[in-house]
Amino acid sequence: MPLLEVDHVVVQFGGVTAVNEACFAAEAGRVTGLIGPNGAGKTTCFNVISGLQKPTRGAVRFDGRKVTSVPVHRRSKRGMGRTFQRLEAFGSLSVRDNVRVAADIHRGVLGAVRGLGSSSRGGVDALLERVGIAAYADERADSIPTGTARLLELARCLAGDPKLLLLDEPSSGLDETETDDFGDLLRDLAAEGRAILMVEHDMDLVMGVCDEIHVLDFGSVIASGTPQEVRGDAAVQKAYLGYAPEDEAEPAHVGSAEHPAESTRTDLPVLSDDTTVLPPVGAGPLPGGAR
Amino acid sequence: MSSFLAFTLFGLFSGAAYAIAASGLVLTYSTTRVFNIAHGALGMVMSFVFWDFSVRQGMPLWLALFLVLFVVAPGVGWFIQRFVTRGLGEGPVSVSLVVTVGLLVGCIGLATQIWPPEPRSVQPFFPGSDVELFGIFVTAHQIITIALSGVVAVGLYVLLNRTRIGTAMRASVDNPELLKLFGGKPEQVAALSWAVGTSLAALAGVLLVSTVGLDYYALTLLVINAYAAAMLGRLKSLPLTFLGAMSLGLITSYASGYLPTDGLLNSVRNVVPALFLFVVIVAMPQAQLRIGQVKGIVSAPQPSLFRALGWGGALLLGVAFLATAFGESKLLLLGTAATYAMVMLSLVLLTGYGGHVSLAQLTFAGVGALAYVKLEQANLVGLALSALIAAGVGALVALPVIRLTGLYLALSTLAFGVIMEKMVFQAEFAFGFNGTLGAERLSVLGVTIGSTAAYVWVMALFFVLMGLALLWLRRGTLGRMLIALRDSPAACGTLGLDARWFRVGLFGLSAGMAGLAGALYAGLRGSVGAAEFQYFNSLPLLLLAVVFGVTSVTGAALGGVGLMLLPVFQSSNPSAAGLIFAVIGFGAVALGRDPNGLANQLFKLGRLLDRRFGTKVRARIPVLPAPGEAQRRMHAEAEANAGAEPSLTSVGLHADGSVDVPLIADPSREVGAHAAPRG
Incomplete structure (x- = not known):
């Protein structure tokens, strides 16, 4: 059984659904990535997991027990630790x-x-x-x-x-060497048997370090798998680019007609490569991200 | 039956006035996140202005009303937003509370100074034109008030929902930064809402003044009613605020009509709004921890234990000298100063270290004094028990609001102060109304400290011991936790700290310190009464603590002396009595943003002198600690005070105490600082 399970969690703020039936897990000894465009609900998920935000529906299970209504500080005592996107x-x-x-x-x-x-x-x-x-x-x-x-x-x-580390954009603000060292540190921490769940915009780091990646869009998990699998996933590419290159009988046409290339939701650069839209590991940091 | 109708009518009338005041409060709070405790005080000042225009200067009523509501009040509101409360909403709530409490006290001082106490009366609108309705008399004034509350409700609805600036107002509630991005002007919105809010406070004041009377305090404290009503709408919802105001008006009116005129229930009559406020706050749902906190607050330097002991010893020597030189009356003043200083020490713990504000610290001192008197154990055991009882009461006050944020905690202490004074201190089983109770001098190990001089010295000793204990606590594990909790409650929660119980403990400890001071004070005076622990005096106490520095023991000592001197100065200059309050109030407004206060300026001066002359002096007097000692100490200070000064280890400290500017200090740090965020 995975150390952490997020089970059909829904979070609504007034009429806005920030997290919509999200389901994913993080296992001990592995680095799990949580990625997605801005506003996909990643940080809200973290708040639900760590107990700062009560979900509208759904459950969080940690270490074999349901913790949905356990207060923040008790979750920490049971072995959760987190960092914040906006520094605390x-x-x-x-x-x-x-x-x-x-x-x-x-x-x-x-x-x-x-x-x-x-x-x-x-x-x-x-x-x-x-x-x-x-x-x-x-x-x-x-x-x-x-x-x-x-x-x-x-x-x-x-x-x-902690048994579980929730890291919210841990590498932003680090330079390239520091990011590499940080990746090694994450591997070490996972090797000690900790589960690491990380929200991150640096795709090099995510692709290079994570064992498994969940992609969130509009509050729902649209894809899960190894970095390789996620990279090739049509839904992921659609979420990031606004269109999926697979159904490109005439990609330029589709792109320009319904989803203009300068779509505001584009976090990843449009590459000419048909099969690999996400950049290969080592191609350098990506622009954009949550700033 | 007709009496019931009459009470209902009166309830609706006062409810309507509360609703007008409360909606102004909601408007200013929701758009700028600054809770204006001085809302009622502003209404009070405006009522005086209205009296001045209409009665003293003899203007026509309509002109006076027009000038007050549409020129003076909005102007004052705009001015306050522009120059006093601007930007406070993003800061810690303790700062905005202190600044607006300063405004409140300043307003009272100003009003007393401009319009010295004398009987004044303001006629209701259209006197004599009463209407008989269902067998009761309804005055035109009452009808106008109820109608105006309707007009205000509709007007606010139209303003917020049907106008462009109103939409911007509602947007600025959610996110002023975002509003700015979309071309809105949050500053304009804030200024407008303060102008309208102050105008509404003025209207409520003017409407109530014929019933309540032109009084500095009564009108100011009517704001508690407005708070209570606004709380029902959680400071957001205007319809709920109106509902709250009307129910409060009715309950208050029925209470004054139907409660028995003797016994405990009689005293309930005076505290209905405070009880209402308390109940509403307690019933509020759990607050979410706020993420995206304000960053660290620069605190005053922490002296080394060596230095603290030295200063404590010097203080005790000084007091011993004064005690032999002073006569009885001056000794009592010195003892009073020591009492205030100890109460302010409790604020150093609560506000300076913990970031919470209590508006009833003197009430806790009163609890301690009452316990000391009632226990009839004039020894250390009785003293400790008195402090424990005060601590327990403090914890009990914090317990119901444990789930809420700092603002509500502070407001509930205000309600608590009112309730304690009217229902407990003035009750027959306690001090009694205008009564006093005798207290014995403390005896230590069987020896009664009979002479006032010795007693005052013992009080100074207690102050020094408490100050040392506080410094010890601040340097230790608990002190670090306190600061951490103040800086980021959310992070503390995710690290496993149960902030709620910690806060209750903090509140209890602080109340216990105040209670100890109160008990010692009772022994000093020999007889104490409710008048010495009036809840209102907790406000100048808080202000002086902040002005002199609520983050340091030195600030508490200076503040204690300052607060003791206030009435002395007032009685020697009766014509400037109001001016002093105005100075304190507006001084706190000016200095409230820096909780380190005047004491920190003293520390800076001390360091400057040390830098200039320290080495020379030390070279001549070999007994003084060597420069190495000074360096170590300055290092400790810099750790606590490094907001502007970078750490000395990596920067380099010269023997004479001057510090290298870190321009070329550490290359790795340069790289780190300039690494552009990305990803």
Whole structure:
């Protein structure tokens, strides 16, 4: 059984359906990608999974138990950790204290009150070292660059040793080398037996690191599979490009007639290659994305 | 039967006036996210202006009304939005609360200064033209008020739903940034809604003034009724707000008509709006954690334990010196200052560290004092029990609103303050109305501290101990959690912190500190009464705490002295009594955005002096800590205060304390900072 199961989740805001009968899963030891055009409902899904947003319908199962009505902090205690697309670092604290406070919270308020000693500085510094931001340890968290703050959020999660990591656009703000290192880190974390579910716009990273990818469009999962499978999927290409190259008896005609090429929903570049619309691994970062 | 009709009519009349006030409150809050606690105070000032125009200057009624409603009030509203509350909506709620409380106190001060207390009366509209309806007399004024509330309702509906700017107003509720992208002007929308909102406050004030009387406080606090009504509509829905206002008007009217005139139920009559507010807030559904938080707040530097001990010792020496020099009356003042300073310490914990605002901190002090008196245990056990009882009461206040956000917590403390004062403090089983209760001086280990001088010194000792405990807490695990929770509740939740219980604990601890101060105060004075813990005085207390710096122990000490000096200054300059409140209020308006307050300016001055002369002085006096010590300490300070100053380890600190600007500090950081976000 997968560690995390999202089962027919529906989220409505007034008349808008942000998530529509979404079903997907994330398994331990694997990196799972959640991709889709802007406004597809990815972050809302994360909010539902982590407990910040109550779904209108549907269920979330984690570690064999239904957690749909379990409050945020209890889900965390059961082994969920997440990072945020819009940063939520503790700006008034130093980078080191950000992780330290997470470790303290993990041990519980009562443990802290009893004064069993603060979390070991060595452990905290090792975490900072691991995500590669040890150089910033004494900086205030609201003064560090965006990419570093995202890594800080990851380190903060890891302080709680979570079974499931929910990463919301973790690599934005990182340069190319940093992104490569980050990919290696994700593989390592998965190899430790954690499930990683990641919303990400950097297709190089997604295609290179993920074992499985779910594609979300208009709040529903339109495709799931390995990077290869997803890349060739007609529905995915349609979601990203506005038309599917498969039914291109006269692609240019179809494209220009019903879906103009400068369609606002185009996140991926239109490539001339018929079979592979998504760029091959290593072709460089894609423009667009949620900025 | 006819009396029932009369009460119904009166209820509808006051409900209509509340509805007008409340709709203005909803309008300003929903478009700018700034909850204007001074809404009623603005209505009060406008009623005075109306009196000034119509009675003192003898203008025709219609002209005075026109000028107030369509010139002065909108102008003031526009001015406030433009220069006072602009941009507060995106900041922490504690800041906008403090600023508008400052506005409230400032308005009262201004009104007292311009229109000194003297009997004034405002006639109802068309006096004498009463109509008999179903056997009861209906005044023209009442009919006009009820009709005007209908006009306001329709007018607001048309404004919001049928005009372009109204659509922009509704859009700005959801997302001002998006509105800007689509060519709307959120600033214009905000200014308009404040102009209209203030005008509505003025209208409500003018309509109510003939019934309530031209009084600084009565009209200001009528705003609690408006809050209560607006809360029913969750500060969003205008129809529900009208419903809330009408029900509140009716309930209040029936309560005053049918409740018994003695016993506990009699006191309920005075607190119906506050009870209504409390019930509505408690019944509100769970608030969602807000994501996309404001970033870190620059806090005052944390002194090292060494330095804190030094200053604490110096303070105790100073107080010991003053205690021997002062006479009895000055000693009592010094003790009062120590009391206020301790209550402000409780705000340092709650507001400065925790980011929550309490508008009833003096009430908790009153609970502590009452417990101390009633326990009749004038020793450390009794003192500790008094503090515990106050802490328990504080936790109980926070418990029902545990699920809600900071604004509602603050408002429910205001309601709590009103309820406690009218129903408990003034009741026969407590202090009694205008009554006092005797209290004994504290005895420590069997030795009664009889002399006032010694007692005041013991109070200063308690202040120092509490301050040290607070600093210790701030530096430790719990302090870090407090700051983390203030910076991002959502992140704390996903890390596994149950913010709700943590908040209840914080509130209880803070109330306990205030209660301890109150208990010590009771022992100092020997007799205490309800008048010393009036809930209204919690507001200047909060303001002075913020003005002097609510993030530091030093700020609390200075603020305590400042608050003690207020009545002294007032009694020596009776003509400037209002001016002082105006200065404090508007001072808080100006300084409220920086919770570090004046104390932080002092710290900066101290660092400047240290930089200039520190090395020389230290070189001459070898006993003082070496530069290395100073460096270590400054490092700790910089950690807490590094908003502007980057960390010193990577930047480089010179022995004289000057800091390199990090232009060329760390190449890797340069790269990181300039890496363009992508993906």
